[in-house]
Amino acid sequence: MRIREIKIGKVSIPLKKPFKTALRQVNSAEDIIIKVIADTDEIGYGNAPPTAVITGDSQDSVIAAIRDTIGPKLIGMDVDNIETIMTTIDTAMLHNNSAKAAVDIAVYDLFGKLHNIPLYKLFGGYCNRLTTDLTISVNAPDEMVRDSLEAVKDGFTELKLKVGTDVVLDIQRVKAIRQAVGNDVKLRLDANQGWKPKEAVRTIRRFEDMGLTIELIEQPVKAYDFEGLKYVTDHVETAIMADESAFGPYEVFQLLAMRACDLINIKLMKAGGLHNAIKIANLAETMGVECMMGCMLESKVGITAAASLSAGKRIVTKSDLDAAVLLAADPVIGGVSFVKNELLIPDAPGLGITAIEGWQEIK
Ligand SMILES: C[C@H](N)C(=O)N[C@H](CCC(=O)O)C(=O)O
Numbered sequence: 001m002r003i004r005e006i007k008i009g010k011v012s013i014p015l016k017k018p019f020k021t022a023l024r025q026v027n028s029a030e031d032i033i034i035k036v037i038a039d040t041d042e043i044g045y046g047n048a049p050p051t052a053v054i055t056g057d058s059q060d061s062v063i064a065a066i067r068d069t070i071g072p073k074l075i076g077m078d079v080d081n082i083e084t085i086m087t088t089i090d091t092a093m094l095h096n097n098s099a100k101a102a103v104d105i106a107v108y109d110l111f112g113k114l115h116n117i118p119l120y121k122l123f124g125g126y127c128n129r130l131t132t133d134l135t136i137s138v139n140a141p142d143e144m145v146r147d148s149l150e151a152v153k154d155g156f157t158e159l160k161l162k163v164g165t166d167v168v169l170d171i172q173r174v175k176a177i178r179q180a181v182g183n184d185v186k187l188r189l190d191a192n193q194g195w196k197p198k199e200a201v202r203t204i205r206r207f208e209d210m211g212l213t214i215e216l217i218e219q220p221v222k223a224y225d226f227e228g229l230k231y232v233t234d235h236v237e238t239a240i241m242a243d244e245s246a247f248g249p250y251e252v253f254q255l256l257a258m259r260a261c262d263l264i265n266i267k268l269m270k271a272g273g274l275h276n277a278i279k280i281a282n283l284a285e286t287m288g289v290e291c292m293m294g295c296m297l298e299s300k301v302g303i304t305a306a307a308s309l310s311a312g313k314r315i316v317t318k319s320d321l322d323a324a325v326l327l328a329a330d331p332v333i334g335g336v337s338f339v340k341n342e343l344l345i346p347d348a349p350g351l352g353i354t355a356i357e358g359w360q361e362i363k
């Protein structure tokens, strides 16, 4: 099976509610969905939601990287030679990790189809269902309480609360939500780089003194501030997770060597795809550091790829794969299915995706 052509399309999917973090606010998921087509007419699907504030990628940069630089190098390559394909993607250009991720996911999808194996089994087959949290956007405390209660009513037992805009408000937010949802719901926080190191320590200690029982806190400080992240990790009891700091395998290697965090959030769009995400999981496992599989605001293509890796690997013990739940529509036929807070991974070959409704090629 050889790669014959790569087609690129855009989808714009409205969100059920505006998505707000300390870094950005959006009302829709703007995803690039690609088709890598083999000489057998088999299609591998991949996606790249450009998240400029986190990865530096825009729609135009993703399209140009795939169309003009990465894609042409792959035409005619044998899908069975996946190791060489992955090196070709990785070395085609610097950065542009979301574009690389889209192509990498689609090639893995084809590889799974070629060998008639679902990707979660290819990656280790540890389990075939996952529990995801649901993200609560950062808003006024009463609005976040309403959103949290609605999520619990819908069956979510783990909530990821966005904070990081104002420490005084953040304490009010978390206190009000803990009081409203009770002690059986797990609360994880994501500050999306919004705090300074000392401010983070003071705030997290307040949560601890108030007995708010926070499972983990994602990315309290700036992505580049590894020393600041370590300072926070060393000075609080609560588990600290690196997200934006934990970009690709090299950054994760550095964070692990520094013991700068307790947990790693793996995202395909930061890592540049499944190939590098596997390296991250292996590095973390070597150091005994558990991982969460996270996502951007993206279609079910990327969620299925991320869920397949998460289900395959034992070291990935947590999932923040809620993007498809936040979307008001799902154009992806096949892939993972959602039952309340559970993702069920299909046993079909590759990603198990058969079509994208309304997908239109852009030239
Ligand atoms: C959607 C997911 N639950 C999430 O919160 N991801 C964010 C970044 C996503 C974005 O801004 O599009 C995160 O973990 O920081």
Ligand SMILES: [Mg+2]
Pocket (backbone or CB within 6 Å): 190, 192, 218, 219, 243, 244, 265
């Ligand atoms: Mg995060």
